[in-house]
Amino acid sequence: MDRLLAATAAVEDRHFWFLGLRRFAKLMLDRALPARRPLRILDCGTGTGRNLDWLGGYGWAVGVERSPTGLAAARAARRRVSAGDVTALPFPNGAFDLATSFDVIYSLDDDAEGRALREMHRVLAPGGLALVNAAALDILRGSHSALAQERRRYTSARLAAKLHDAGFDVVRMSYTNFLTLPITLAVRLAQRAAGQGHQAAETEMSVPVEPVNSILAGGLAAEAALMRLMPLPAGSSVMCVARKR
Secondary structure, eight states, X not given: OHHHXXXXXXXXXXXXXXXXXXXXXXXXXXXXXXXXOOEEEEEETOTTOHHHHHHGGGXXXXXXXXXXXXXXXXXXXXXXXXXXXXXXXXXXXXXXXXXXXXXXXXXXXXXXXXXXXXXXXXXXXXXXXXXEEEEBOGGGOSHHHHHXXXXXXXXXXXXXXXXXXXXXXXXXXXEEOOTTHHHHHHHHHHHHHHTOOHHHHHHHHSOOXXXXXXXXXXXXXXXXXXXXXXXXXXOSEEEEEEEEO
């Protein structure tokens, strides 16, 4: 996981995928969050803490992370982070209005996955919101799966069921990275056929050359505009906003 965080830190300000992730998340939150500001926000498994930069636009944001690599990167950037585990969050009941989880739960075993979602539920105030992003569709397993310690990928139905079991009601759900899905599928199938490992995954995470990176980022911006009209039917990720029951 430290290798993944190091690779992430090098590209997350410029790579089209991360630009798209932030665009999709802002869209989902803007539609679901109450007008009241500021909010108390927790990013669970914050990694380098990069998402805290824009989450802070909604209120007071703090991250929790167990990786020394992630904590060091976040603190070097003067981001507000606490050391801790997503399955045992170091915060009291009802302390937050919004809890987020970006590409974390797919790396947890089945028992820890449930505990992590229940912990998000516990630290939320009544009626608080959770935003969860996770890898989607088993057919997209590839070299990146090993680098990310990926134990599972989700369908929208599976993620909704897991959130329901943890005490949430789904507010909004959509697949993302729909327009880049054919490219992702082709790359992952080729990786599996060639038996490629971590090196291929790290290459996949590098920022594409220009103008390719900008074109792909523009495609995801167009996808976000489409998401304003309807949820997307497929994609390499699935994103959900859910409310604490």
